[in-house]
Amino acid sequence: MKIALFGNPNTGKSSVFNMLTGMRQHVGNFAGITVEKKSGYFQSGTLKHEIIDFPGVYSLYPDTKDEEVVHNVLNNPSHADFPELALVVVDASNLERNLVLFSQIADLGIPCILVLNMWDLTKKRKISIDVEKLETELGINIVTTTARVGIGKERLLDAISKVDLSQKPKVLLSDFQLCSLDETDKQEKEILLRRERITEFVQRIQTIDTPEKQQLGLDKWLVHPVWGYFVFVGILAVVFQFIYNFAAVPMDWLDLRFSELSAWLQNTLPAGAFTDLIAEGIVPGIGGVVVFVPQIALLFFFIAILEESGYLARVVFIMDRLMRPFGLNGKSVVPLMSSVACAIPGVMATRTISDWKERLITILVAPLMSCSARIPVYTLLIALVVPKKMVGGIFELQGLVLLALYLLGIVAALVVSIILKQFIRTEKKGFMLLEMPAYRVPIWKNVGLMVYEKARVFVIDAGKIILAISIILWALAKYGPEESRKVGQEKLAKSTAFKSANDEDKEAMKSAVDLETSYIGILGKGIEPVIRPLGYDWKIGIALITSFAAREVFVGSLSTIYSVQSDEVKPLIKRMKDERNSRGELVFTTASGVSMMVFYVFAMQCMATLAVVKRETGSWKWPTVQLIGMGALAYFGAWLAFVLLS
Amino acid sequence: METTLATWPLNKPGKIVRIQHGSFRKKLYELGVFPGEIITPVLAAPLGDPLAINVSGSLISLRKEDACFVVMTEF
Numbered sequence: 065m066k067i068a069l070f071g072n073p074n075t076g077k078s079s080v081f082n083m084l085t086g087m088r089q090h091v092g093n094f095a096g097i098t099v100e101k102k103s104g105y106f107q108s109g110t111l112k113h114e115i116i117d118f119p120g121v122y123s124l125y126p127d128t129k130d131e132e133v134v135h136n137v138l139n140n141p142s143h144a145d146f147p148e149l150a151l152v153v154v155d156a157s158n159l160e161r162n163l164v165l166f167s168q169i170a171d172l173g174i175p176c177i178l179v180l181n182m183w184d185l186t187k188k189r190k191i192s193i194d195v196e197k198l199e200t201e202l203g204i205n206i207v208t209t210t211a212r213v214g215i216g217k218e219r220l221l222d223a224i225s226k227v228d229l230s231q232k233p234k235v236l237l238s239d240f241q242l243c244s245l246d247e248t249d250k251q252e253k254e255i256l257l258r259r260e261r262i263t264e265f266v267q268r269i270q271t272i273d274t275p276e277k278q279q280l281g282l283d284k285w286l287v288h289p290v291w292g293y294f295v296f297v298g299i300l301a302v303v304f305q306f307i308y309n310f311a312a313v314p315m316d317w318l319d320l321r322f323s324e325l326s327a328w329l330q331n332t333l334p335a336g337a338f339t340d341l342i343a344e345g346i347v348p349g350i351g352g353v354v355v356f357v358p359q360i361a362l363l364f365f366f367i368a369i370l371e372e373s374g375y376l377a378r379v380v381f382i383m384d385r386l387m388r389p390f391g392l393n394g395k396s397v398v399p400l401m402s403s404v405a406c407a408i409p410g411v412m413a414t415r416t417i418s419d420w421k422e423r424l425i426t427i428l429v430a431p432l433m434s435c436s437a438r439i440p441v442y443t444l445l446i447a448l449v450v451p452k453k454m455v456g457g458i459f460e461l462q463g464l465v466l467l468a469l470y471l472l473g474i475v476a477a478l479v480v481s482i483i484l485k486q487f488i489r490t491e492k493k494g495f496m497l498l499e500m501p502a503y504r505v506p507i508w509k510n511v512g513l514m515v516y517e518k519a520r521v522f523v524i525d526a527g528k529i530i531l532a533i534s535i536i537l538w539a540l541a542k543y544g545p546e547e548s549r550k551v552g553q554e555k556l557a558k559s560t561a562f563k564s565a566n567d568e569d570k571e572a573m574k575s576a577v578d579l580e581t582s583y584i585g586i587l588g589k590g591i592e593p594v595i596r597p598l599g600y601d602w603k604i605g606i607a608l609i610t611s612f613a614a615r616e617v618f619v620g621s622l623s624t625i626y627s628v629q630s631d632e633v634k635p636l637i638k639r640m641k642d643e644r645n646s647r648g649e650l651v652f653t654t655a656s657g658v659s660m661m662v663f664y665v666f667a668m669q670c671m672a673t674l675a676v677v678k679r680e681t682g683s684w685k686w687p688t689v690q691l692i693g694m695g696a697l698a699y700f701g702a703w704l705a706f707v708l709l710s
Numbered sequence: 711m712e713t714t715l716a717t718w719p720l721n722k723p724g725k726i727v728r729i730q731h732g733s734f735r736k737k738l739y740e741l742g743v744f745p746g747e748i749i750t751p752v753l754a755a756p757l758g759d760p761l762a763i764n765v766s767g768s769l770i771s772l773r774k775e776d777a778c779f780v781v782m783t784e785f
Contacts, residue, residue, distance in 0.1 A: 122737070122740035122741060123736075123740050125736060125740075127734075127736075127737055157767065158766070158767060158768055160742070160766065161740070161741065161742045161766070161768070164740060189767070248733075248735075248736060251736050252735060252736045252739055255736060255739040255740055256739055256744060259739065259742075259744065283753060283762075283769075287753055287755060287762075289755075289756040290756075292755075292756070293756070377771075380771075381753075381755050381760060381762065381771050382755050382756060384755065384759075384760050384773065385755055385756065385757045385759045385760065386756075394760075495732070495733065495734040495737070495772070495773065495776050496760065496771075496772065496773050496776075497734055497737050497738065497741060497770065497771070497772050497776070498770070498771045498772075499741065499768060499769065499770055499771075500762060500769040500770070500771055501769075502769075
């Protein structure tokens with residue numbers, strides 16, 4: 065049977081979904097649009113059912129693109145996702161508001177089961193509901209659940225297996241037809257009329273003993289004008305501390321395993337182009353994606369806890385006023401925070417922002433936040449040009465520079481937002497209406513599922529693009545015009561340095577010449593005139609181009625170019641420090657090093673993010689704007705840094 | 711005396727008289743903010759914006775610029 069799950073936001077709809085499907089769920093998109101479609105399977109008795117978890121809405125009249133799906137599907141009985149049975153999840157402690165959506169679905173004549181969720185809270189609030197009477201009044205089956213802790217699963221499965229699809233629920237408004245999306249006045253009238261009838265009706269089936277006085281409780285501190293920010297900054301500090309300290313262990317481990325796998329494949333498989341493709345192109349490409357999974361998973365673990373607990377809605381509340389002058393929204397905070405791990409989940413997290421302009425600006429500036437792929441680049445360059453010394457007795461200079469790079473990204477994001485705010489025009493003015501859910505203890509199963517889902521999306525969405533680009537770049541670096549390659553190798557063989565080198569160094573020098581004479585080497589030399597004002601030579605040019613697969617490839621490329629055999633960073637740094645250009649000047653000076661850092665802070669060197677932005681904004685216009693805008697910012701920023709410091 | 715939600719004192723229950731037109735009026739109705747209802751602003755974010763109001767037990771936050779459209783009276 066095809067089942068659909070509907071409900072207001074914050075009714076525990078996802079918990080009901082997770083309770084029914086467990087791990088048998090799948091996230092995709094609704095046909096033809098970029099709205100997330102969560103579907104899953106479960107069994108009741110011997111029957112297998114497909115269930116779709118629709119976005120949470122307060123009524124069938126949408127305010128955002130995501131919400132439109134609910135209207136569009138229910139308005140079109142021949143739609144592929146039109147349900148045979150609707151499970152409408154309501155917060156039983158707030159029936160009057162929740163039944164508006166239910167009554168609309170019931171009036172459309174769709175067979176329904178009403179799920180009175182949050183039954184524990186309802187009892188706690190001393191609200192008693194006459195379920196039997198409600199069943200007869202509505203003419204449908206009702207199940208009470210506390211889905212967070214899995215109570216009511218059996219009853220719900222039982223109700224589903226016994227459901228009589230020919231039994232239509234009783235209607236609230238007869239001959240009901242959905243208003244079209246632009247008939248706002250009619251929609252408002254309908255909502256008010258429904259609400260009025262429902263209030264009358266609820267009074268007959270519900271009694272509240274001594275309504276408890278709303279307590280502010282935790283909110284007294286968590287949204288306090290002063291303490292609220294302390295708490296938020298404190299939480300951020302803890303989260304990022306965890307991410308950087310603890311994610312490094314599994315990341316290094318994965319990194320090592322992938323290098324080993326590459327080496328093993330290279331030695332085991334028969335030598336040839338195919339082996340090289342696997343060992344040098346595909347495996348490192350996959351490794352470059354997988355290595356970031358621990359960090360992304362850990363970040364989303366924390367975000368999921370904050371969301372599940374109800375705290376994230378408070379963050380939106382205290383940050384909204386501060387973000388608005390920048391053209392952003394309180395809801396921009398989470399996407400921007402996520403972008404510190406990776407811009408891809410960050411961009412996708414903007415879907416909750418209902419105002420298109422504020423959402424677009426958030427998407428456009430998210431990649432300016434320094435993501436984890438930049439860390440290896442920053443680390444290398446800092447070790448190269450920033451001396452190890454203490455500042456003011458307590459701060460390490462290298463650490464301060466790293467912090468400065470992060471801050472530079474954040475400041476750039478805010479400044480660019482202000483500029484974009486002036487240029488992007490929209491007719492529809494946005495608003496921010498948000499329900500702040502009651503605080504709850506997070507349910508680990510829900511947290512786990514969210515982490516799994518985000519990591520999966522990253523691996524698949526980012527993975528396929530990073531992999532494709534890695535293979536292309538590998539091929540460009542592997543092959544080159546035969547003639548010049550031969551000439552290059554012959555020249556090397558005659559050189560005195562080569563003759564006096566040991567076997568290992570000879571191999572390294574040969575690969576360096578191979579890279580120099582490859583297509584990518586030619587490209588690197590081609591862009592040299594453009595990047596010379598920034599203090600870079602063609603070798604750095606090659607590293608910049610290869611960074612388009614993923615920024616951290618920068619380090620590996622430099623290792624190859626400077627013919628360093630070891631995987632360790634130290635020999636590479638030593639080699640780079642001695643590097644001189646054709647005029648005999650040192651290549652890596654403070655000026656060129658800082659210039660490169662600035663370049664990496666600003667430049668849009670991530671094809672995977674561009675592809676996700678294209679998908680989220682629906683056209684290539686915005687990724688192009690992003691690529692060119694951030695490129696220009698990177699170029700002039702790097703140029704300025706170089707000129708000022710040299 | 712009528713005034714708007716934007717200037718209504720914190721923690722004082724008030725009755726909604728009407729909501730002036732705005733693109734968000736339907737959403738307010740859905741959330742239970744409509745004429746005749748008693749609501750209480752209970753929290754204000756720093757700088758007094760946005761506001762959080764208690765609407766029959768649930769906490770709804772809205773920006774001050776939107777709260778200007780909600781006309782309130784004592785009851």
